[in-house]
Amino acid sequence: MNNKVGSFLWNLRQFNTSVPTSRTVRLYSMGFCRPKIVYSHWNLRNLPLNDFDNRVHSSIRHLFQDAFVFKSRDDAFQTKGMSTVAVLRVDRLLCPGQLSFDTKHSLVSVATSDSGLKKVKFDHEVSNEDVLTKKTKPLPISYRKLSQECNSLSDVLDTFSKAPTFPSSNYFSAMWIIAKRMSDDQKHFEKQLMFNHPAFNQLCEHMMREAKIMHCDHLLFSLHAIVKLGIPQNTLLVQSLLRVIQERINECDERCLSVLSTVLEAMEPCKNVHVLREGLRILVDQQVWKIERVFTLQTMMKSIGKDAPIAFKRKLEMKALRELDRFSVLNSQRMFEALAAMNHRSVILLNECSKMVIANIHGCPFKIMVNILQSCKDLRYHNLDLFKGVADYVATTFDIWTLKQVLFLLILFENLGFRPIGLLDLFMKSVIEKSEFLNMKNIVSILHVYSSLNHVYKCQNKEFLEVMASALTGCLHHISSENLLNAVLSFCLMNYFPLAPVNQLLQKDIISELLTSDFEVRMDTNRSQVLPFSDMDVTSTTDIQRVAVLCVSRSTYCLDSSHPRGFLAMKVRHLNVMGFHVILVNNWEMEKLEMENAVTFLKTKIYSVEALPTANVNLQSTY
Template identity: 35%
Template sequence: MRLGIRCCSLRSLLQQRSILITTPIKDSFFPSTQLAHKLGSRQKQGSVVRPVRFYSQERIHSEELLSSSPPAEVPPDDPTSDQLQRTSPFMDHLQQCISPSDVLDLTCQFTPTPRQVSKCLTYMWSSTKKMTDEQRRYELRLMFESPAFDLLLQKAMKNVGNLRNEDLAYSLLSMVKLGVPQRSRVVQTFLRACQERLNDFNEKGLSILSSCLEHMESCPNVSALKDGMRLVAKVKLNDIQNVVALQTMMRLLGKDAPLDFKRKLEMKALSMQDQFSLPNSQHMISTMATMGFRSKPLLEVCTKKIRENLHTIPFSRLFKVLQSCSELHYRDPELLMDISEYVASVIDIWSNKQAVLFLYSFEKLGFSPDALMKAFAEKVIADPDVLMLKDLLCVLKVYSSLNYDLQQQRQQFLESLSQVVESYLPKMSRFELLRVVHYLCLLGHFPPAPLELLLQDGTLEHLKTTPPKFIPKQEKLLRVVDLCLRLDRPPVPQPLTVPSSILGDLTPIRSSVSPLLSDCLREVLEDQVDTELQEAVLEEDFYFIDAVITKPPSCQTSVTEASSAGDEASPVESSHRVAVFCAIPSNFCFGTSRPCGPLAAKIRHLRILGYKPVVVVEHKLHSLSKEERTEFLRGLIFPEHHRSDVN
């Protein structure tokens, strides 16, 4: 009678705690068709195929009922116990295992204790990290086919109450990393066990658990555990003494953490800055990106450590630093310049793809890595065929966007790129061809082959069938190509233009005149006789000009002053008209007055149309007083009068 009541009570308890999810392991990890093909190939080779077994809900439930003894109390962290574990025969054999299959074979020879089950899972995961991708896929397939893995997971779930907190966290992390379905009952049981013991987890256990939850899909148990860890983190924040544990906790809290708590985490991290190693500094920047929290003091601490040890940082970590800086909208000119010079110095050691990825990251930051761009251009000139098609598109985008002046290398570099472009023309899609021509036009380079192919009737008709979401971007690219062909007048074998039927009736790109700029201009022109002011001028239905100032011949500036070095001389009448327009800081390469590609093309085309372009950085006007603004604009528009006044 007592035994019956006891079994009924245990059944009720297990039903309350169990998670009724039974996703089969095999179907979740490997597609059935792929697995059948693999098994078929093994049968052809004459190997014995073991049947795939699944741990079913009913079977596990019945086995738990047979074990009527209550779960043992979780043992405390005991150094003596750890020493015994390390010196046991089982652990000696486990340390010699080099694959998950070896570990499973060992569990068939010995009966592992609950702690040894946790060690087995950890060793299985750690062994796969040392394998190639192909080896890992093969070993994991064998692991999921093995009945011993099924039994090991059953034993882990049955003894979850006997595991120490740290072993519990390691076991969960190992199962997730090995690919055990996250909605399977064994994973969900471990999640529930972690919830129940969360208050007892120490710093290391919380760190391991945070690493696990960071990569898990959302489900009720995962969400509940994350919420619980956020509460525990707030209570135990002052007790955390390890930088890695703090960073892992910060990543778990993520962007959902309240701003005031992010500030507390920032202060805690700053109090531990003396403990920051080089990996800590790299990881802290990516952690802040994950949290969506930009702390300038922390970033300065980390970037200083990184700059001092650039030569010891591998490619993947350095690239991650640049990506995180981009996500945080953080640009340290000294750090970016040092990275550019370092990558340029080792460009012969790293692959082209790695160099291209760095170029792309710098372009996203709006920073021109002059040293790297020069070194990479030399490499392309020496061997143009090293560029793949995707690399070519990225390189063209970067160099056209950052408008880097290659000086003596310019013509050689552009001809080398044109050579690569022509070799890839048969493989390019129509939209890729349009992008390539657009980038080359921004650079002021017009190779005939891609232009002729783009402007063929078949190509243009195909572009008409573009999906609606790409139409606005495509129309803008075509308009830039059309403007460059008409205004730059490149020396191509036959006149090339974009048919008006393809351009269509584009809506003119209009904007509003800056009120601050308008008021300042009127003050500047008050004492200027016979000078006209016209606001909101649109040239070629594309280039917006805030104000056009028409000056009498006596006020004209020299053509040489109106043109930058290397540009063709404008006609004489160009000195009569000054085009004043505002630009935002992102229109310039970071930390310089060099205009980016689209702005550089606008300045070039306005000169051709007979204007002297005057570019005003709008935020600079706001930083000056009224008198300073007036003097600043007068110096830009009437430089000859301004110099004479100064003298």
């Protein structure tokens, strides 16, 4: 045996300069693997000869996992429990994770068993010229053909169970394409059938078995389909694929990195996802200037996360600025969401993209407009021209939108502090004409938008308020106390007081439910000691003061001042009337502090004996 191994290794050294850069093999193993695989960029010098034997065994064992169990005996391999003799004659190298045989030799396996198994022969003989000149033949069945021929997820699994073919990724990709064509209810039903199908577990096993030898793009597309199909992330299948991708991440080209970015964006945080995200950051950081497609760049920007280093974010920003001349309309629309996903506010980039969005606003899909406005809110980016362009477009094409869609946009505009007058007038008129649209959720949202923006349409304002009050009255039997309070508050801000909702709100049980001991702190008059919060303590202690701590945002003040706006001023006024000493804490100041410093800051605010500026704010203008 030693002489044969020595002779074998000597032959390998003799052929180390004549090994071609590409090798092919056709495999027909147990009916599940029937590809023609081409591997390139292979060099004998890259593989230590002393580890060759172990790598050969490892590769074969991996490919035939759960199909054959090999054990060595002299020059042959024997399958356990099948009395099968396989004679392997090679004089070229078999790479780890790859399969490549000399074209003049073959892998022959003759199997016999007590039950009378027929002989099986694996043979492959082609000329060197054929190997070097022939291109990869198409797979036995592609995912596109599968998705066209099958009408359900179960149909794909039935096809797999009849004649499994390599790679298994085609079946998962086909199922995802089919699922995208279904309604939500049908998709839910089909997924349950998929999980219960007898061939589903077999397909998952094949996928795990083939993960280390299939092409990197097939591996990533299959993971993408698996995640989108709703296969739980904590399953062995998903976690195994994540581990394999970690090992093979250096094989990813630009297209693969784009797919990986999309997959990671859709996955929940876990250890393997975190490791992959870090690996992706490293690769993108190294290759950012080589990225050719703007779409790929934006996908990577969305996936790197908000906690990425600021220097890395700026590098991506600079790359995007360099590609501005190549931006399509869709690229400009997507850039808002990409910047928001990594929490990077690039005013220059946002301004340039806004110009293109405004110029091409007609035909802009609803989802894109929502993403743009939401991203502007997240990035604290206020562009009046952009907001006005979106609002005017929706007002001009008002008839093609549903009231629900328009309301959603109005809520986003209210969050941004923008008042689209024409769109608000049109929506008010439609609500009066189509009052059946009003349910409890819509009523509260509409009242909040119009009261917050203080919008009055003189021609129909009274009629609008009456319709809204009537709709709210019809919901009183199932409305929550909190929603009732918010609705009545909105009416009051619009100087309208519907009798039935107000009487409902003033019921003793409603008030008891709304009054809680939380927004409150009880302490002695010297403000040096916090007192227990109980009725007994309240009745027995006379020198106490009630303190209300309000954590407020910058938008509750007038621009560039500490003057409170209407809603905050009203809340402070009411708390003062109820006997509270009001302390205002600015949340943007708190966010900058560590926990220890934040506690110290709050203690200073609460226990300070000095008169606070907020307590002496002149609120007369708000009456």
